[in-house]
Amino acid sequence: MQTLTILGATGSIGCSTLDVVARHxxxxxxxxxxxxxxxxxxxxxxxxxxxxxxxxxxxxRYADAQELANAMGVQSEILCGSQALEDVASAPEVDAVMAAIVGAAGLLPTLAAVKAGKRVLLANKEALVMSGALFIDAAKQSKASILPIDSEHNAIFQCLPRDFEYGNLEKSGISSILLTGSGGPFRERPLDSFSSITVEEACHHPNWSMGRKITVDSATMMNKGLEFIEACWLFGASARQIDVVLHPQSTIHSMVQYIDGSVIAQMGNPDMRTPIAYGLAFPERIEAGVSPLDFMKAGTFTFDTPCHERYPNLQLAIDACEEGQAATTRLNAANEVSVEAFLNKEIAFTDIARVNAHTLDQLEPINVSTLQQILEQDRLARETATTLIRGLR
Structure with a gap:
C-alpha cells in the first residue's frame, strides 16, 4: 500500500490522480x-x-475552510500556509508525492519532497525549469525517484532503455529525443489575426482538457518550450539532442530516435490518467480507466516543423535553455505574469511573447546556483514583466 500526498489536488492532474487512485x-x-x-x-x-x-x-482562507469542513462533515485536519505544504510533501508517512501545483508556487513543496527522498511524480515542469541543477543534485543526494508525468516526458521515459544512464544518451545508442506537440488551437490561423485572439479562444485546446494557464501556454507553445527545458534536465540531454515536432493528432506523445535508424514512440489516447497510472505503479502497470487506442479509427498521423514566427515563445525557451539557469528562471516568471495579464484581459495575446522577450532583454546575464539566488531572479523578472505590462495598458 502506497501513501500519497497530492500537491494541487483540485487541478486537472490532481483530479485525474484521484480518479486513478479510486480504482485501486x-x-x-x-x-x-x-x-x-x-x-x-x-x-x-x-x-x-x-x-x-x-x-x-x-x-x-483558513477560517473559511474550517467552517466549510464542519458544514460538510469533513474529518480531515485543516492546515494552511507554505510550511504546511512542505510538511505534507516530506512527511515520513508519505511514500509518493504527486507534484501538480501549477507554476513557481510548486517549487518549494516539490523540492521538499525531493530532499526527503520521496518518489516524486513530477507534473510541475516549472520546478525543473526554475531550479534545474539544484533540483537534480538534491534528488541524487537524497536518492529520490523522479518520475515524469507530463505526457511527453512520460512517453520519452517509456521509450528509453531500462539501463539508461543519465546524461549519456550516446551510450544507450540514442541520437535524439523527439518532443511532440499539437501546435495548439492556432496552428493554421492567419498570423495577421493573432492580435485579436480572445481569452476564450486561447483557452480551448483541440485535444486536451487542461487548466487555463497551461492551455494558453499550449496556444503560444511556451508549454512546449518549458517542456524542452525540462527534458534537458530530466534526461541529462543537451539542447542539440532534442527536436520539437508538431503532431496535431496528439496520439504519439513523444519519440526516441536511435543511431541504428530505429524510432521508438509511445502512443495512446490523449488522457493524463495514462502517464499518472504509469508513474504511480512503475515499474508495473495498472488499469487507468483509459480506453485503448483504436488504430482503425485513429486516422492519419501528420508531422511538421514549428514555425518560430507563429510560436516565438518556443524559440525564447530554447534560447533561454542554452543561455543557462537564470534565463530559464526569468522566462518562466515573466510568462506567468504575462499569461495572467492576458487571462485578465489586460494585454493582447501577442503581447505575451513581447513581454517575455523584453523581460529577458532588460536583465543582465548572471550565474545562479543557490535557491535564494533563483528566487531573487524570479522576483526580479516578475517585477520587470509587471512594469512592462503597465506600459502596454
Missing amino acids: PDKYRVFALTGNSQLERLLSQAKTCSARYVVIADES
Missing part, C-alpha cells in the same frame, strides 16, 4: 491533499478519499 483502493491511500481557491472541491475530495490532512495555501 487496495494499492493507494491518500495522506494529504493541497489546494488554494477551490475550497469546496478540495474538501469534497478529502471526504471521499479520507485524506488525513487538507492544506490550504492561502492562510487568510
Whole structure:
C-alpha cells in the first residue's frame, strides 16, 4: 500500500490522480491533499478519499475552510500556509508525492519532497525549469525517484532503455529525443489575426482538457518550450539532442530516435490518467480507466516543423535553455505574469511573447546556483514583466 500526498489536488492532474487512485483502493491511500481557491472541491475530495490532512495555501482562507469542513462533515485536519505544504510533501508517512501545483508556487513543496527522498511524480515542469541543477543534485543526494508525468516526458521515459544512464544518451545508442506537440488551437490561423485572439479562444485546446494557464501556454507553445527545458534536465540531454515536432493528432506523445535508424514512440489516447497510472505503479502497470487506442479509427498521423514566427515563445525557451539557469528562471516568471495579464484581459495575446522577450532583454546575464539566488531572479523578472505590462495598458 502506497501513501500519497497530492500537491494541487483540485487541478486537472490532481483530479485525474484521484480518479486513478479510486480504482485501486487496495494499492493507494491518500495522506494529504493541497489546494488554494477551490475550497469546496478540495474538501469534497478529502471526504471521499479520507485524506488525513487538507492544506490550504492561502492562510487568510483558513477560517473559511474550517467552517466549510464542519458544514460538510469533513474529518480531515485543516492546515494552511507554505510550511504546511512542505510538511505534507516530506512527511515520513508519505511514500509518493504527486507534484501538480501549477507554476513557481510548486517549487518549494516539490523540492521538499525531493530532499526527503520521496518518489516524486513530477507534473510541475516549472520546478525543473526554475531550479534545474539544484533540483537534480538534491534528488541524487537524497536518492529520490523522479518520475515524469507530463505526457511527453512520460512517453520519452517509456521509450528509453531500462539501463539508461543519465546524461549519456550516446551510450544507450540514442541520437535524439523527439518532443511532440499539437501546435495548439492556432496552428493554421492567419498570423495577421493573432492580435485579436480572445481569452476564450486561447483557452480551448483541440485535444486536451487542461487548466487555463497551461492551455494558453499550449496556444503560444511556451508549454512546449518549458517542456524542452525540462527534458534537458530530466534526461541529462543537451539542447542539440532534442527536436520539437508538431503532431496535431496528439496520439504519439513523444519519440526516441536511435543511431541504428530505429524510432521508438509511445502512443495512446490523449488522457493524463495514462502517464499518472504509469508513474504511480512503475515499474508495473495498472488499469487507468483509459480506453485503448483504436488504430482503425485513429486516422492519419501528420508531422511538421514549428514555425518560430507563429510560436516565438518556443524559440525564447530554447534560447533561454542554452543561455543557462537564470534565463530559464526569468522566462518562466515573466510568462506567468504575462499569461495572467492576458487571462485578465489586460494585454493582447501577442503581447505575451513581447513581454517575455523584453523581460529577458532588460536583465543582465548572471550565474545562479543557490535557491535564494533563483528566487531573487524570479522576483526580479516578475517585477520587470509587471512594469512592462503597465506600459502596454
